[in-house]
Structures are given as C-alpha cells and as structure tokens.
Amino acid sequence: MTRTALITGITGQDGSYLAELLLDEGYHVFGMTRRSSTGANERIAHLRDRIELVQGDLLDQASLVEALRTSRPREVYNLAAQSFVPTSWNQPVLTGEFTALGVTRLLEAIRQVDPGIRFYQASSSEMFGKVTESPQHEGTPFHPRSPYGVAKAYGHFLTVNYRESYGIFAVSGISFNHESPRRGLEFVTRKVTDGAARISLGLATQLQLGNLEARRDWGFAGDYVRAMWLMLQRDEPRDYVIASGEAHTVRELCEVAFGHLGLDQRDHVVQDPSLIRPAEVDLLLGDSTRAREELGWEPKVGFEQLIRMMVDADLARMRGSRDGDRPDASAYAEPWARAGAIG
Ligand code: G4F
Numbered sequence: 001m002t003r004t005a006l007i008t009g010i011t012g013q014d015g016s017y018l019a020e021l022l023l024d025e026g027y028h029v030f031g032m033t034r035r036s037s038t039g040a041n042e043r044i045a046h047l048r049d050r051i052e053l054v055q056g057d058l059l060d061q062a063s064l065v066e067a068l069r070t071s072r073p074r075e076v077y078n079l080a081a082q083s084f085v086p087t088s089w090n091q092p093v094l095t096g097e098f099t100a101l102g103v104t105r106l107l108e109a110i111r112q113v114d115p116g117i118r119f120y121q122a123s124s125s126e127m128f129g130k131v132t133e134s135p136q137h138e139g140t141p142f143h144p145r146s147p148y149g150v151a152k153a154y155g156h157f158l159t160v161n162y163r164e165s166y167g168i169f170a171v172s173g174i175s176f177n178h179e180s181p182r183r184g185l186e187f188v189t190r191k192v193t194d195g196a197a198r199i200s201l202g203l204a205t206q207l208q209l210g211n212l213e214a215r216r217d218w219g220f221a222g223d224y225v226r227a228m229w230l231m232l233q234r235d236e237p238r239d240y241v242i243a244s245g246e247a248h249t250v251r252e253l254c255e256v257a258f259g260h261l262g263l264d265q266r267d268h269v270v271q272d273p274s275l276i277r278p279a280e281v282d283l284l285l286g287d288s289t290r291a292r293e294e295l296g297w298e299p300k301v302g303f304e305q306l307i308r309m310m311v312d313a314d315l316a317r318m319r320g321s322r323d324g325d326r327p328d329a330s331a332y333a334e335p336w337a338r339a340g341a342i343g
Helices: 013-024 042-047 061-071 092-113 147-166 188-200 220-233 250-261 289-295 301-320 327-331
Strands: 004-008 028-033 051-057 073-076 118-124 169-177 207-209 238-240 268-269
Touching: 004 013, 004 061, 004 207, 004 289, 013 028, 013 042, 013 220, 028 061, 051 061, 061 092, 073 092, 073 220, 092 118, 092 147, 092 188, 118 220, 147 327, 169 220, 188 301, 207 250, 220 238, 220 289, 238 289, 250 301
Parallel strands: 004 028, 004 073, 028 051, 073 118, 118 169, 169 238, 207 268
Antiparallel strands: none
C-alpha cells in the first residue's frame, strides 16, 4: 500500500529535500503551504507534478484539521517555522505563534483527526544555546538564547508531552545547522558562499558579517532529512540529535569559501557591529551517537565539500549556467531569502 506523508514547510530547504527522498521511497507526498508562500515555490518547482499541495497555516487550527482530512497521511513532518534567529528578536510574538504554538495546533489536529499519525518535529540545536557541556547530546540541558530558541524548546517539550500524554508516535529531531545550495541567503553559510562568488566575478568587493568567532556544527541538509525519515520508521518513538560532530568558526567558513575561489577572505570580509546578535550562541557541537547507532544514520557530505558545493552552485547560478549536472545551481533566484520567508 502506498504510504502518504504531509510536509509542512515544503517550500523550504529541508522540505524540498525531504519531498525528494519520500518520492524516491515511493510515498504519496502532500505539502502544506500558506496562501502567502505559494509564490515562493522555486525549491519544489521540479517536483510540482509529483506532489500535491494543500493549503494550511500553522496559525489556523481549522486549516490544519482540513489539511489532515484532505491528505490522510501516515506521517507528518513539521518543518515549518519562523526559522531565522535574528528575526525572532524583531518579531518575538509571531515567532512564538509559528514556531511554538504552531506545534500545539498541529498536534491537536492530529489528535482530533487521526492519533495514529506518526509526527516528526523539527527541533533545533539553538535550544542548547549557552551550552553547559560539549558536545551536546539528547540529555544536555537547554538554555536558549533567542526567542526562536525558546519557541523551539516549547515545540520540543510539547512533542514529548503528546507522546507521553496520548501515546502519539511523536518524535523530536534535534538538528544542528544544516545547509545546501538551497539555503536562504540570510543564513551565514549561504551569505558567505554567495558573497564570495559575487566578489570573484567582480560584482562586489566586500562582505559584511557579524561575529566571526561563532562556532557551528554544519552539515548537509540532504543528509539530515534522511535521519528525519528514519526516525519515523522505528518501532518506538524516540528523540535524536542530528549532527556532523565537527565545529568550525564563521572565519573558517570564509576561509574555505573564498579559498575555493583563489581569494583571501582577509581582503574582503568586514565586520559590521550591527550584525552582532543581542545574545549569541558561541558554540554548537553535536554528538549524534544515538542516531548513528540506532538509526544507522551517518552524514555523507563533510564541511569543506559542503561549502565548496555551495560556492560552485552560487557561481554557476550567477553565470547563468544551466548545467544538467548541477540541478541545484540553476533553479534558484533569491526572492524567498530577501523576503525572510517562513519555512
Ligand atoms: O547561519 P545562522 O544565521 O544560523 P543560526 O543562528 O545558527 O541558526 C540556524 O541553525 C539553527 C540550528 O542550530 C536552526 F534552528 C535555525 O533555524 C537556523 O537554521 O548563523 C550562524 C552563526 C551565528 O553565530 C551568527 O551570529 O553565524 C554568525 N554570523 C556572523 N555573521 C552571522 C553573520 N549569521 C548571519 N545570519 N549573518 C551574518 O552576517
């Protein structure tokens, strides 16, 4: 029998990779989109005739019930959120509505329509925030440093609570930063790879960044969606950290990106104090031993390979390349990033 999945946030980076994976696994894939996000479908344009879109909004309970009734999924992946950390200081209430209460609305809709649905919540390493130990694992205490991190912690605990209260197969995947050529331009990896490509083509001379000493555990989004899927195939629901296990500074990221183009980042990167966050997360480094042992998951793309892939994709996009062997490079213009899209 064909399995059916519903993905919220399908127009985002992770949603598009997950949709590809589920289609490859033979799923009937539904994607939930908000009315306002229907204009930003670049990442799923190549899948449009293989997936079904249903309208729904994490702010609107009735629309979630309707989306579930229409799609009748066996699995629901909640990848939608207000996911850009700096925006969460400017729009803390809206961030809470989407990223925290949206989880309650969706789980309540599941309870109402079909409590047998398996539910994946996209939790975040931002919940660890001001870390108390390194590397961080499933038992590491949370100390979120932004309204976004606080909202994600709520979503995480609510997922655990619905599992414990109602016996729903609900799991939380605590993903560390994951990137790709489909990453929005506001996130630091893509900002750097796009900036380096621009500079190498003579389209710009400088790149303004904030904290160059922040350290992150960066992996490839295509690897991380596989872990999400594997979590819902287990006999028992359990939460997992998804991480590469390597941390690098933003400065190192710049060195790899600019170095790949034969440039020295010191000639181009400029620190802009206005980009420093009110409260920074200095270091995130994940321990994904549980996922590796119980899910048999491991990342395939390493840090330098990932950054070089992103630089090459940005370069190809700017050159107007339509290389068939670089599917990510040609398809993406920039509007969703500039618009600060949800999801
Ligand atoms: O790329 P970032 O904006 O990602 P951040 O804040 O770590 O959050 C991302 O990862 C989380 C998982 O841990 C997700 F939950 C979340 O949704 C998102 O995907 O910033 C990374 C680091 C920060 O320390 C930031 O201060 O890079 C530093 N940084 C330095 N200059 C910058 C910049 N970040 C951005 N976005 N832009 C800069 O110019």
